Amino acid sequence: MTQPVSLVWFRQDLRVKDNPALQAAVDFGSVVPIYIKDTSIKNEEQPGGASNWWLHHSLQALNKRLNGHLQFFEGDPELVLTELVDKFSATGVFWNRCYEPAAIERDTRIKQTLKDAGCAVASFNASLLWEPMSIRKQDGGVYRVFTPYYRKGCLQAASPRYPMSSPDRITYSKVDNLGTSLEKLGLLSTLNWADDFSNHWQPGEEGAASKLSEFISNAASDYEDQRNIPSVKGTSRLSPHLHFGEISPNQAWYALIDAFNQPDNKHLDCYLSELGWREFSYYLLFHFPTLPTENFNQQFNHFSWRNKDDEFTAWCKGKTGIPIVDAGMRELWQTGYMHNRVRMIVGSFLVKNLLVDWRKGERWFWDCLLDADRASNAASWQWVAGSGADAAPYFRIFNPVLQGEKFDKHGEYVKTYCPELANMPDKYIHKPWDAPQNILSHAGVVLGKNYPNPIADLKASRQRALDAYAETKGK
């Protein structure tokens, strides 16, 4: 007696533990796990280079966990799925939900097609603590401010689902592998740009679990104080793992609560609320699908960005002459990651001091970040620009010198990524342009030669931003 066959369509849930769709397929019968590189989505929504590097290695890890049974395809998922259902005589298809506007539209259509073809189809929530459609204000409206969204909307709603364990035993269907090879998906860049990534990261479920336990044993107990120091690994660094679903937020949420084993701990609450910000980004994207491309606050449609190409390029390359900005941009390029505090600093500098449209920054991050995520990236850039929901007010302009002196007191972070400044004394590490000539020459720094002169005067560009924003506000 053969079991019914079902497909598990993996997308952003590249794990075996706490995977509701996989569990459903196991309960249903024998399983064919598949991954489809979706070529039907628009170019600008295709994952960037760094993200694809991660995806490649994550798929490799998942395939290993599935004993090599993962089948890889490329194309329009609707066509691929209907064809596979037919070829494998599958009677069930299961997946975990995605929440990006284009994915929702695609999946809704596919679900109908497969149902019409007589398949059992079910989708599940595997990547959010609270799904966007379930959180509403008392009057039925949509929250626009984080704190009431999180405190009233989320924390007073039903608790997040407790994580499931791995399926006891996965029975794989005895079918041919009709897919292509992982390599043929072409996710790896031909440049050697990504070579260094693997020194910093281990994509896959195992890497995610070890990041989580490392965070719990080393950093979580002092999270609120340490998370802002970029030279210290005081954050969880789970973001790329969460993005690809190698770990669910539910697993992180409950692991932290269990580890602290006491309510009302400020470090615990602080970390959980960061997971809350991730939820809020998805919530905003769901209810405002144009978030990645349109100003949430439409007053900004009239904003006169300067958009100077040479300045934008200097920012991308980490050659602005502002040490902590350059260090951040170089960390991004070299490691595919940037510390959260520094993301705010470089973002504020680009958008406010240089007056470059936040969407240019969004695009660069999209291509460079291993944790590039449509929801978080869009919501965070709009937050920085002041054009978003519950955004930073227009007058909040980070001073990169003060931020450096506050959060990187001895310049350890700067010196890691800007080695040409390695011998600068603490006093001038964040403002080499103010250093007396003898100190510069003693440190081997020649401004304009081996380290750039600052491309913007911080005081004047701050005033320029205030004027520009004041003008927009008046419109």
Add this chain to the structure above:
DNA sequence: TGAAATGTTGGGGCG
């Protein structure tokens, strides 16, 4: 999850 400008207070140096 800002920074700068402006205002207030109080200790200490000094004539």
Add this chain to the structure above:
DNA sequence: ACGCCCCAACATTTC
């Protein structure tokens, strides 16, 4: 001893 000034330290307001 007293008034005056300076200025650090902190608080408040403004952008």
